[in-house]
Amino acid sequence: MRKKVIAGNWKMNKTIAEANQFVDDVVNSIPADDRVEAIVCAPFPFLVSLVEKTKGTNLKVSAQNMHFEENGAFTGEVSPVMLKDLGVTHVVLGHSERREYFAETDETVNKKTHAAFAHGLTPIVCVGETLEQREANETMSLVETQVKKALEGLSNEQVTKTIIAYEPVWAIGTGKTASSEDANEVCAHIRKVVKSVTDEATSEAVVIQYGGSVKPANVDELLAQSDIDGALVGGASLEADSFLQLVEAGAK
Numbered sequence: 509m510r511k512k513v514i515a516g517n518w519k520m521n522k523t524i525a526e527a528n529q530f531v532d533d534v535v536n537s538i539p540a541d542d543r544v545e546a547i548v549c550a551p552f553p554f555l556v557s558l559v560e561k562t563k564g565t566n567l568k569v570s571a572q573n574m575h576f577e578e579n580g581a582f583t584g585e586v587s588p589v590m591l592k593d594l595g596v597t598h599v600v601l602g603h604s605e606r607r608e609y610f611a612e613t614d615e616t617v618n619k620k621t622h623a624a625f626a627h628g629l630t631p632i633v634c635v636g637e638t639l640e641q642r643e644a645n646e647t648m649s650l651v652e653t654q655v656k657k658a659l660e661g662l663s664n665e666q667v668t669k670t671i672i673a674y675e676p677v678w679a680i681g682t683g684k685t686a687s688s689e690d691a692n693e694v695c696a697h698i699r700k701v702v703k704s705v706t707d708e709a710t711s712e713a714v715v716i717q718y719g720g721s722v723k724p725a726n727v728d729e730l731l732a733q734s735d736i737d738g739a740l741v742g743g744a745s746l747e748a749d750s751f752l753q754l755v756e757a758g759a760k
């Protein structure tokens with residue numbers, strides 16, 4: 509059985525006081541349970557504080573992006589060395605918002621994925637189609653390209669540790685969720701793509717999340733699907749109660 513990974517992607521939200529309060533509210537309620545892993549993906553300025561607050565607990569802390577270089581003249585960027593040094597465990601890479609607004613490409617996602625492993629960070633690699641691409645029947649070929657490029661050059665062991673998040677762009681922040689069957693179909697396809705570039709054992713082990721308007725009301729149905737191993741959640745991860753309900757759903 510693959511574990512379920514519930515990651516709350518706060519995006520560009522909260523103040524430090526609100527971020528700290530959120531962690532205080534949830535941290536003692538995250539179960540020590542092999543079936544579920546809980547992560548908050550927080551803005552850079554909160555990471556130091558959240559890592560400190562979550563030490564010795566079951567809540568992990570992720571960044572939402574990073575540069576692929578270790579250091580250098582990249583004004584405004586944050587490196588994998590800095591994240592690792594802070595005690596951050598995960599990093600979201602290739603989120604559709606970064607692809608759309610910040611010129612993230614499959615090539616930079618691949619470089620960042622390698623950089624994450626080089627520095628002991630677990631990448632959460634996001635893939636997914638736009639509405640136009642879905643309507644043009646390009647979903648499967650698009651996610652196939654995104655997954656293959658993101659994983660290019662990784663060892664099977666590294667691929668096993670990678671978390672892949674399938675997030676259809678049209679379902680993000682819109683209240684529209686892919687039906688659980690449609691989401692599962694794409695996640696199953698992603699698993700086949702992983703198998704085609706690695707082997708059966710690797711593809712069976714890799715965690716594939718769904719993201720896009722996941723909330724307590726629809727999470728059970730999504731997580732009941734054969735190939736959906738968790739959720740990357742935006743809006744519904746901002747409130748402590750709702751985040752805890754999602755984590756509890758992962759431990760069912």
Ligand SMILES: O=C(CO)COP(=O)(O)O
Binds near residue numbers: 517
């Ligand atoms: O982009 C997402 C998570 O990374 C999904 O956001 P919403 O859950 O707000 O739709």
